[in-house]
Amino acid sequence: MPDHPQSAPSHNKTAIAVPMLDLKRQYEPLHKELLAALEHVLETQQFILGEQVASFEHAAAAQLGVSHAIGCSSGTDALWLALAAAHIGPGDSVITTPFSFFASVSAILRAGAEAILADIDPATFNLDAAAIRTALDSPSASNVKAILPVHLYGQCADWDALTKAADDHGLKLIEDAAQAWGARWNKKPAGTLGDAAAFSFYPTKNLSAAGDAGMVTTNNDEVAERARMLRQHGMRRRYHHDELGWNARLDGFQGAILEIKLKYIAGWNDARRTIAHRYDDLFRKAGIANPGPYPARGLVLPTEVPGAHHVWHQYVVRCARRDQLRDFLSARNIGSEIYYPVPLHLQTALKSLGYAEGDFPEAERAAREVLALPIFPELREDEQQTVVTAIADFLS
Numbered sequence: 001m002p003d004h005p006q007s008a009p010s011h012n013k014t015a016i017a018v019p020m021l022d023l024k025r026q027y028e029p030l031h032k033e034l035l036a037a038l039e040h041v042l043e044t045q046q047f048i049l050g051e052q053v054a055s056f057e058h059a060a061a062a063q064l065g066v067s068h069a070i071g072c073s074s075g076t077d078a079l080w081l082a083l084a085a086a087h088i089g090p091g092d093s094v095i096t097t098p099f100s101f102f103a104s105v106s107a108i109l110r111a112g113a114e115a116i117l118a119d120i121d122p123a124t125f126n127l128d129a130a131a132i133r134t135a136l137d138s139p140s141a142s143n144v145k146a147i148l149p150v151h152l153y154g155q156c157a158d159w160d161a162l163t164k165a166a167d168d169h170g171l172k173l174i175e176d177a178a179q180a181w182g183a184r185w186n187k188k189p190a191g192t193l194g195d196a197a198a199f200s201f202y203p204t205k206n207l208s209a210a211g212d213a214g215m216v217t218t219n220n221d222e223v224a225e226r227a228r229m230l231r232q233h234g235m236r237r238r239y240h241h242d243e244l245g246w247n248a249r250l251d252g253f254q255g256a257i258l259e260i261k262l263k264y265i266a267g268w269n270d271a272r273r274t275i276a277h278r279y280d281d282l283f284r285k286a287g288i289a290n291p292g293p294y295p296a297r298g299l300v301l302p303t304e305v306p307g308a309h310h311v312w313h314q315y316v317v318r319c320a321r322r323d324q325l326r327d328f329l330s331a332r333n334i335g336s337e338i339y340y341p342v343p344l345h346l347q348t349a350l351k352s353l354g355y356a357e358g359d360f361p362e363a364e365r366a367a368r369e370v371l372a373l374p375i376f377p378e379l380r381e382d383e384q385q386t387v388v389t390a391i392a393d394f395l396s
């Protein structure tokens with residue numbers, strides 16, 4: 001009997017396995033350099049903040065061309081610090097996307113503000129400026145103080161439209177740049193576009209630490225000073241607490257590792273771009289790329305919009321039979337991931353936001369159709385071909 005396309009592919013025993021991400025390939029050529037830097041931290045015994053973190057902050061600010069870079073304990077804490085440092089808190093509302101990692105909303109709530117959601121653009125999965133305007137016109141939007149766009153998958157949200165919406169309503173813009181180190185909008189780097197920005201250096205991110213780490217960037221001196229104060233329990237002077245901050249400090253080991261990786265990130269992002277373009281070519285040659293934004297029979301490939309310089313944190317396709325495709329790839333030992341299977345307005349922990357199924361149809365549809373395929377700078381061409389062949393087999 002011929003293989004049913006959705007059954008485990010018994011004919012393919014010799015095919016190579018393709019990991020979703022293999023961090024060891026990045027580590028191996030760097031390990032001597034990394035170990036020497038870690039040893040230096042051990043010698044200086046500056047384990048929290050200290051010389052190595054300051055040096056990384058300086059190098060990061062110089063690379064982005066931003067006045068201030070403040071290292072902290074995670075991307076989640078960076079979001080909270082950016083909001084709190086920009087004086088966003090109780091009594092304020094912040095508009096963000098329902099199609100992101102949980103922290104984009106939970107950080108708003110932790111800052112004491114209300115979260116208002118607006119739907120996404122189905123082509124980019126980023127906040128849709130028209131949906132923001134609709135949200136701003138609703139009666140619940142009287143206290144909106146900021147918009148928090150996410151540069152999802154490594155592509156900046158439409159900053160021209162967002163700036164216009166923010167300017168028209170006198171709002172701040174806080175970037176969730178967790179997935180977007182090196183991304184640009186009209187040649188300006190993510191992290192320099194808004195009033196403040198938050199990066200994550202979680203190990204799977206393009207620029208990654210060896211544990212949890214994050215950063216706030218801003219061109220605003222006051223926001224920077226406040227973020228530094230808030231990351232150390234609201235202290236400006238040792239053991240004198242001016243505000244209720246938190247422990248959100250960055251470790252010396254993480255600073256040391258990140259400063260080294262900063263030297264390589266531009267090359268790694270270029271490699272990701274090459275890989276993304278190669279996927280596009282291979283899928284088109286295989287005849288399974290369909291026009292978007294919604295999938296009919298084949299795949300809808302991701303788009304890079306004019307003005308954006310995408311850094312391909314993820315290469316995300318849409319497929320109508322996404323769950324079956326994922327099972328099919330798993331049976332061939334090909335990694336894939338769903339970012340994100342449940343939109344934030346339908347998360348149990350966020351019921352109090354008061355939304356219901358049907359409120360954000362684009363986010364809900366994306367949650368059913370998106371599939372992230374293996375992409376990392378060291379991914380080989382034969383591995384990509386294996387992924388494309390498997391998907392073509394599934395769709396045949």
Ligand SMILES: Cc1ncc(COP(=O)(O)O)c(C=O)c1O
Binds near residue numbers: 100101213
């Ligand atoms: C869009 C987005 N925002 C925020 C975060 C939170 O970052 P972290 O995991 O470093 O706390 C992440 C990463 O997981 C993310 O992808």
